[in-house]
Amino acid sequence: MAGRYVLSQSGDQYHFVLKASNGEPILSSERYATKANALGGITSVRNNSPIDARYEKRTAANGQFYFVLKASNGEPIGTSETYTSSAGRDAGIASVKAHGPDATLTDNT
Template sequence: MGKFVISKRKNGEFQFNLKAGNGQVILSSEGYTTKVNCMKGVESVRKNSHDESLYEKKTSSNGKFFFNLKAKNGQIVGNSEMYESESSRNNGIQSVKSNAPDASLDDQTLE
């Protein structure tokens, strides 16, 4: 089962990573100035992960494949890693769809 890991960056911003059951990061967030907003990002991924139309499939300048997951308002809530092939990227999207809705929460920012 997947899990959202919330951590704090060196610059003080909060971020989350969605990890698959094998521990591999399948989606990463941008930095958030507050933990509340980071948690809203997690909820947005949970809520929107099933909607195929919210996945933006991209190719980087070096020919690698990746995707962004957008909220309904068009804002990017998560980015994937870089993949060597389109099929690997598509597998990554399926992994987000299957892991995000029921993923547990691992808040590593608790002091």
């Protein structure tokens, strides 16, 4: 099973999650006011996910690790789940790089 983007709607807002081939979420988007903007966010993940420089590795206040994928303009596209180790975070980045460009779309709107 390949990775997939799951597009959802909550009220008048849209959101997507990139899931790995095992079904686990690896990247979550911000909320968008329109479906077209959410689809544009997916396109941005497809384009930017293969590029190492687009990933910002971070440590949360509780000591857990996560990353943010950014567009070429520096704006965040998506944020990862948190991980208990930096190695887990790095594996999450590798998973986004592997699945992001070619993941299918499941539209639940």
